[in-house]
Amino acid sequence: MCATKTKIKSDVADNSFDTDILRTAHINCSNTSPVKYLKEQLGTDKLGLVMLMVTPLVDFADIVAQAEEMFPDTDVVACTTAGEISSSGYEEGLIVAIGFPEGDFATTSLLIENINDLDIQSVLSEIAIERIALQDRPLDMPFDFAFLIVDGLSLSEDTLAATIAPALRDVPMLGGSAGDGTSFQQTYVALNGVICDNAAVLTIARSKYRTRVFSLDHLEPTDQRMVVTEADPVKRIVKTINAEPAAREYARLVGKDPNQLDRFTFASHPVAVRLGDSHHVRAIQQVNENGELVFFSAIDEGMVLTVANPKNLADHLRQKLQELSKDEAPTNIIGCDCILRRIEAEQGQQSREMAEILADHKVTGFSTYGEQIGPLHVNHTMSGVAFYRN
Known part of the structure; x- marks a missing residue:
């Protein structure tokens, strides 16, 4: 814990009227x-x-x-x-x-x-x-x-x-x-x-x-699921999905060329994990040089991921x-x-x-x-x- 604390401030405030609170x-x-x-x-x-x-x-x-x-x-x-x-x-x-x-x-x-x-x-x-x-x-x-x-x-x-x-x-x-x-x-x-x-x-x-x-969020889970079969949770890396190389299997499931996976693919074809009665996205950041998927958030072996479909984002x-x-x-x-x-x-x-x-x-x-x-x-x-x- 850093020793940095809140600064000491005067008790006097200038409260000029404004329609915005912030x-x-x-x-x-x-x-x-x-x-x-x-x-x-x-x-x-x-x-x-x-x-x-x-x-x-x-x-x-x-x-x-x-x-x-x-x-x-x-x-x-x-x-x-x-x-x-x-x-x-x-x-x-x-x-x-x-x-x-x-x-x-x-x-x-x-x-x-x-x-x-x-x-x-x-x-x-x-x-x-x-x-x-x-x-x-x-x-x-x-x-x-x-x-x-x-x-x-x-x-x-x-x-x-x-x-x-x-x-x-x-x-x-x-x-x-x-x-x-x-x-x-x-x-x-x-x-x-x-x-x-x-x-x-x-x-x-x-x-x-x-x-x-x-x-x-604007995402709806589908019935299409995949299982993380090998992962490095500390680095948030998924190595295999359904016992197949992760990037290749993900690409197959979402109907994409594994050699053309990019940030647009991950944004339009997210995967989610079920927690209680709701789903939460486990977003993919990138494909590494080993054909593995690097995630933005926690991932682990045995986790069941569900492909989600986005609704119209702006609407x-x-x-x-x-x-x-x-x-x-x-x-x-x-x-x-x-x-x-x-x-x-x-x-x-x-x-x-x-x-x-x-x-x-x-x-x-x-x-x-x-x-x-x-x-x-x-x-x-x-x-x-x-x-x-x-």
């Missing part, structure tokens, strides 16, 4: 002094927390250093992305900022290091202490949620989410795995100037405004976001959207329509290498939190 801004990474611009665009309210979703096309360390200078008395959580979601919808090459006004939110953030060799008791104790301290503060903030950002190449998101969620008790958790575009080489998270890989940042927030944590997103607005439209939504959804939209020529839907519903966030919802690390979903004034 403050959001974005800028192209090619601009000079981007964080200075973002601070200006976030307005004059005193912010208790700023989240930065940073394109991998820019020097992450430089952006984090600028943020420390621009927000000296504010907690700053940052991560690299697999694409950004701004007020214009799907984007690339941006730095996106989300500000939480101090008069409307109370937050605490923890940096959890070495997550593939986790000191579980230490982490659980620290989370419990911070959660109780936040709840004991005499504030009229009855709504809460937790946001977990994880190194998307750590191979540890499943264990981490399952460990953290129970310690939060009744605080609902969502989150996303930091990305590196489609390069899959290096991902980072940061808290208050401390940059780490193989790490996560957990933010626990209380709000005076109603919040709703959600997860959505489904529109429907689900409209449902979030059934009684009242949220002023803002933070979304963690799987990179495979973006790839599927590109393949289906729905990128523009998806971007318009996200923009219409005021979704801000980033494309991820995986999503967290409660104790689960999942793929091919959007996890998020909506904010309501009433």
Whole structure:
């Protein structure tokens, strides 16, 4: 557990009226002094927390250093992305900022290091202490949620989410795995100037405004199943399916040429595992040089995978976001959207329509290498939190 703590903040807050509960801004990474611009665009309210979703096309360390200078008395959580979601919808090459006004939110953030060799008791104790301290503060903030950002190449998101969620008790958790575009080489998270890989940042927030944590996916399981017969669970590699070479057998089952499997194939022909009464996608990242399948999330021998068929991505997103607005439209939504959804939209020529839907519903966030919802690390979903004034 890193010693980095929440920064000490003034009790005085500037609560200038705004129709949005959150403050959001974005800028192209090619601009000079981007964080200075973002601070200006976030307005004059005193912010208790700023989240930065940073394109991998820019020097992450430089952006984090600028943020420390621009927000000296504010907690700053940052991560690299697999694409950004701004007020214009799907984007690339941006730095996106989300500000939480101090008069409307109370937050605490923890940096959890070495997550593939986790000191579980230490982490659980620290989370419990911070959660109780936040709840004991005499504030009229009855709504809460937790946001977990994880190194998307750590191979540890499943264990981490399952460990953290129970310690939060009744605080609902969502989150996303930091990305590196489609390069899959290096991902980072940061808290208050401390940059780490193989790490996560957990933010626990209380709000005076109603919040709703959600997860959505547009996939329907079919009757077509396959069994993982040989795997390396630590590296999330499936070597054989149905006792046949994994990539070749997967290609046969989905009717594709094994020599032409790519990210578009995996996005349009996902596989899922049944957990209780529901299915959760176990997304394929790539085929390695041995003809094995590398996954984004936990996999093991004996696991039964089901081929899933996607519904219309844009129609489904529109429907689900409209449902979030059934009684009242949220002023803002933070979304963690799987990179495979973006790839599927590109393949289906729905990128523009998806971007318009996200923009219409005021979704801000980033494309991820995986999503967290409660104790689960999942793929091919959007996890998020909506904010309501009433």
